[in-house]
Amino acid sequence: MRAPRHDVADLGLAQAGVRRVEWAERAMPALRRIMERFAEQRPMEGLRIAACMHVTAETANLLRALRAGGAEVALAASNPVSTQDDTAAALVAEYGVMVHARSAMDAATYARNLVTVLERRPHLLLDDGCDLVNIAHLERPELLAETVGGCEQTTTGVLRLRRMSADGALKLPMVAVNDTATKRMFDNRYGTGQSTIDGIMRATNALLSGRTMVVAGFGYCGRGLAERARGMGARVIVTEVDPVKALDAVMQGYTVLPMEEAARAGDVFVTVTGNRDVIRAEHLALFKDGAVLANSGHFDVEIDLPALESLAVEVRREVRPQADEYVLADGRRVVLLAEGRLVNLGAAEGHPAAVMDMSFAVQALTVAWLAEHHGELAPGVLDVPAEIDAEVAALELAALGVHIDEMTPAQEDYLSSWRP
Template identity: 55%
Template sequence: MNYDIKDINLAPGGKRRIEWANNDMPVLSQIRARFEKEKPLKGMKMSACLHVTAETANLVRTLQAGGADIVLCASNPLSTQDDVSASLVKDYGISVFAIKGEDNKTYYKHITSALDHKPTVTMDDGADLVSAIHKERKDLIPQLCGSMEETTTGVIRLKAMEKDGSLKIPVIAVNNADTKHLFDNRYGTGQSTIDGIIRATSLLLAGRTVVVAGYGWCGKGFAMRAKGMGAHVVVTEINPIRSLEAAMDGFMVMPMLEAARVGDVFCTLTGNLHVIRKEHFEIMKNGAIVCNSGHFNVELDIGALEALSTSVNKDVRNGVDQYMLRNNKSIYLLGEGRLINLAAAEGHPACVMDMSFATQALATEYAVKNKGKLVPKVYDVPKEIDQWVANLKLKSMGISIDTLTKEQEKYLASWEEGT
């Protein structure tokens, strides 16, 4: 078995972490039990490019239980939990190519290693595998029955590929499932981003002005949690509907050029490029803290920050770099601008990833069962999968809901009855 990890001897700690996460992932556990019996993925070679965390490990175990021959690589250089990588290799016999802090060259070498597995189905967290296949490994396209995409950023990239005719394989946008973005993005990102910022800085958010760039589901979750911690929250947006929603949710809304003057803590959650730029860094307060919780660190123009600086003090705290600007002010960058919830914390709680990864597993089963029937485009997750996962999650939480009576079903199906 090929693999490239930090240290195989870290496995015992990783196994404990995986088992702890599994305790709070009852829906995925039920799917794993069924997969173990039915083997719906038998004969499939899978390559997955995901955040290598304890929660991801339980997804990979589920896919393996379903019969898949799976290889895992990291989707972010700073999100890997090295003890989890070690346990996946030693305890579960899964090839992993991921080392926390790996440089850019190693990151792409690991993606190449995952593709050398010659997958028939892939799973992405940011579309790096699919992108590499279309640019450098077109030989793999004929054998691929589909790919799953977990992130908003990845879906944006894939939709762009579909629009210009570049997409050559079917992709299921798992991120667009209600059981993913309504919960994982809002509650998972909301809580874990706060967690990452506080772990990195030990900052009291109460009374501070927190600037949230982007009011999609991730931005909404983070803004909600920051407000709950007592922060004054400012939202910056380009979308008028979302801006209006943020205002009606009780947040101040203004352009980043105005927010840059008043913010104490800045976090980007947009999926776009250079959301915080040179002109913003120049007018920030002395001691402003800047971080990103979007998928790629390009949301922050780190090159511009470096150009404005006379010096950089690395790791003034773990994962905190101090940039000394020419105007005698300093700006603190967290986690090298990468996903702060994974660079400085442990990512989303297992409870919320239970739904996302249950949907991932079932979407993979759907793609395999429909091999040859799906054309090269971006598909939404079938609604019946969403509903099934939601019902199971409710059951695991001990929550019951109402069902329609026959009379109500008839009324909703009829156009003849009015008031």
């Protein structure tokens, strides 16, 4: 097979990438069943899809499913530090995907790759953080002439899309894949919780038991992280700006403090808020010597990195892989993981494949639904149809060998009637 248009580090890595992709596929039974269905039904025949996603083995299996369904796919990376170069090579050489992604690429290359996949004049967009939608709307709107809709799979991206829609700027129907019950439960809570701990452990080899972890943000991701940190014996402090989420954390037994107070107590700090400047200069000035600082929000703006640079009198790069040590004027050291980018992908491998099976199964079925129904949809942010969420949950239960009850006709009648 002739390799499609691409910009990857080394096509010679393709066979290593195939092994990685096939290993992930073993833990993705729901997506595999959908891939088989797509190969038979070809619901996306002739459609061009532009994707901005993490270039990982799990993503590769989603794109394989879309290719099986008849789509032409062009992929750019959604984060410079998460690209697996062997997976990128396999996608090009073995699976026929146009990939423009290299590990540790600079910001200019990242932006250029987004434009490159948009130049395919896609019918559908798959976005991870809203960067693809943003650059298309603000810089190259002419490339959306044939685009009929798309999906967004992150909390940060959905927030951006809702702001665009409220301002009347969003020109497409975009489905908020992130907001499904299965995605929030499985991916955000269990996936981010485990993979963030994984990234911290790989980068530091630190014992969490007996140490204090500060979790900034108590959304689904923060809850999952707090649960797993507590399960490993850490004392957990939560910081929040939302009183309802803060109350939830209190009722679950966590200590809730303002960041100014938490900064004095923490040994490990992780931001998972989706907002910027959560940890700032005034907080960094209070850190203990040796404090570990990480981010598991989508963009690298949650930690005020310029402030950290300005406070440091010395920066010791790579004291361990994906760990940089900043020495402050009084000798205190702050260890920043994965350059302040997503620690679970920068210092580890992201979510386990079993987690992404559910998220990408929802995404695959949503793409097929968009292919069929886009003519009926108006611009704005849309929910995933409830039947897709339920179908994916049923597929996962079947893969786990779990059986559940079904309602009797009398129970269905009872719930559908208001009469006693």
